[in-house]
Amino acid sequence: MxxxxxxxxxxxxxxxxxxxxxxxxxxxxxxxxxxxVKVDGVAWVRVGTTTRRASDADLQRLRERRPLARQPFDLxxxxxxxxDDLAMLxxxxxxxxxxxxxxxxxxxxxLSRWLVQRGFGHEVQGAFVPNAAALLVYGTSPQRFxxxxxxxxxxxxxxxxxxxxxxxKTIQGTVPEQLEVLKVQLGALNTARPVxxxxxxxxxxxxxxEKALYELARNLVQHRAYxxxxxxxxxxxxxxxxxxxNPGGPFGRASEGEFGDHSDYRxxxxxxxxxxxxxxxxxxxxxxxxxxQLEKNGNPPLQVESxxxxxxxxxxxxxxxxx
Numbered sequence: 001m002x003x004x005x006x007x008x009x010x011x012x013x014x015x016x017x018x019x020x021x022x023x024x025x026x027x028x029x030x031x032x033x034x035x036x037v038k039v040d041g042v043a044w045v046r047v048g049t050t051t052r053r054a055s056d057a058d059l060q061r062l063r064e065r066r067p068l069a070r071q072p073f074d075l076x077x078x079x080x081x082x083x084d085d086l087a088m089l090x091x092x093x094x095x096x097x098x099x100x101x102x103x104x105x106x107x108x109x110x111l112s113r114w115l116v117q118r119g120f121g122h123e124v125q126g127a128f129v130p131n132a133a134a135l136l137v138y139g140t141s142p143q144r145f146x147x148x149x150x151x152x153x154x155x156x157x158x159x160x161x162x163x164x165x166x167x168x169k170t171i172q173g174t175v176p177e178q179l180e181v182l183k184v185q186l187g188a189l190n191t192a193r194p195v196x197x198x199x200x201x202x203x204x205x206x207x208x209x210e211k212a213l214y215e216l217a218r219n220l221v222q223h224r225a226y227x228x229x230x231x232x233x234x235x236x237x238x239x240x241x242x243x244x245x246n247p248g249g250p251f252g253r254a255s256e257g258e259f260g261d262h263s264d265y266r267x268x269x270x271x272x273x274x275x276x277x278x279x280x281x282x283x284x285x286x287x288x289x290x291x292x293q294l295e296k297n298g299n300p301p302l303q304v305e306s307x308x309x310x311x312x313x314x315x316x317x318x319x320x321x322x323x
Contacts, residue, residue, distance in 0.1 A: 041249055041306065073227035074136070074267040077122045077129035078145050083112065085145075086120070086130055086138045087174075119269055132226060133269035136175045137277065143172050148230035148247070151178055151220070153185055155237045163238070170232075175221045175270070176279055182217045182235075186210075189237050193318065207316040208242065209293040215286045216244050216312060222280055223266055223310075224248055241315045249306040 010029040015022055037043065043054040092111070099108040108114075112128035115121055120138070121130035135142045142149050155167035169185065171178045190213065192204040220233045225248025233246040252264030263284030265271050274280045291302055294314065300321030303313040315321040 038249070072266070072268055074133040074270045075119075075131050077124055078132055078135060079129075081130050081135060081145055083115075083128050083130075085140055086115075086134060087140055090138060091115070091120075119272065131269060133267065133273050136226070136270055137273040139174055142174055146226055148232055149175075149226055150232040151182065152232045152234045153182070153237070154234070155189060157239065159238050159240050161236075175274065176277055178221060179217060179279055183214060186213045186217065186235075195318070205298065205317055208299065208314060209297040212290045212293040212297075212299075212314065213242070215290050215293075216314065218274075218280050219286055219312075220244050220246050222271055222274060223251065225266060240319050241313055241321075244310075244312040244314070246310050247308075249308060249310055 012027040012029065014025045014027070016025060017023075043058075044051050045054040045058050095111055095114050098114070099105050102108045109117060112123060115128060115130075115134075116123055119131075120134040121128055123129070130139070132146065135145055136149060139145075149172075151171040153167075153169045153171060154165060156163040157166050158164070169181075171181050171185075173181075187210065190206055190208050190210060192206050195203055195205045217235070220235070224233050224246035229247045231247045234243070236243040236245070248266060250264075251266035263286075271280060280286075287302075294300070294302060298317040300315040300319060303315075303321065305311040305313075
């Protein structure tokens with residue numbers, strides 16, 4: 001059984017001839033920000049002469065001591081980005097409304113200071129620099145700075161990856177734009193099937209409850225790892241099931257217990273901006289609602305796998321799920 005390390009280290013291999021022998025040199029590149037390294041989903045800390053599993057309190061103390069460069073990835077300023085990389089047609093009207101409604105508009109902060117106060121970025125050497133969360137929600141081209149922030153949607157004819165590909169779409173843009181596209185695409189793929197409802201009467205039931213699909217789509221973009229990977233999130237639609245795959249395992253407390261029992265936020269600033277935009281609730285009940293919707297619709301229980309990626313499998317109503 002292999003040990004799973006997350007995040008994966010950046011390693012360079014090179015061969016050198018030394019005294020007639022070949023020497024393999026393995027160089028582990030240092031991370032720009034030292035991550036919380038987890039082995040099989042568990043972080044460990046050194047206490048005195050012993051090593052023990054890190055508690056929530058241990059991890060929280062470490063995070064609180066982090067300077068700006070070591071804060072959550074979505075909060076940190078993105079080098080090379082500036083005010084022009086945000087969709088100011090959306091943000092400037094909000095700024096003007098708040099300024100006009102202020103008790104003393106003359107004392108209201110400048111646009112860049114207002115953006116900092118609202119959690120959209122930081123002032124670096126006198127210039128405003130947006131953070132990753134702002135680019136993901138309000139960016140004019142998020143993929144310019146975060147090339148992996150896309151979703152690959154694939155529709156297969158059969159039940160495995162060897163099946164014929166019927167449809168494929170790369171979904172880009174901001175996170176809200178991606179969610180709007182997903183709502184249309186998932187709704188179009190989700191067909192209704194006839195079922196005997198009472199006696200000889202025939203009713204129709206969706207393969208998957210729409211609310212469950214949309215909630216899993218929101219989780220896909222809200223909780224995935226954007227740092228240290230260019231891998232897209234994926235939705236693979238098969239004849240009898242749908243797979244949601246995203247980089248990063250369950251984060252923090254969310255890794256404890258059954259999937260969905262506890263909530264935590266790898267991307268707290270992104271989550272807050274999505275809450276403000278009414279795309280997510282931040283009530284910690286998403287996966288529990290998914291399970292309830294699946295049971296009500298007659299779908300098999302949700303299945304989850306995590307090995308550095310999170311893989312969520314949803315089986316169609318009337319099937320038995322995975323063997």
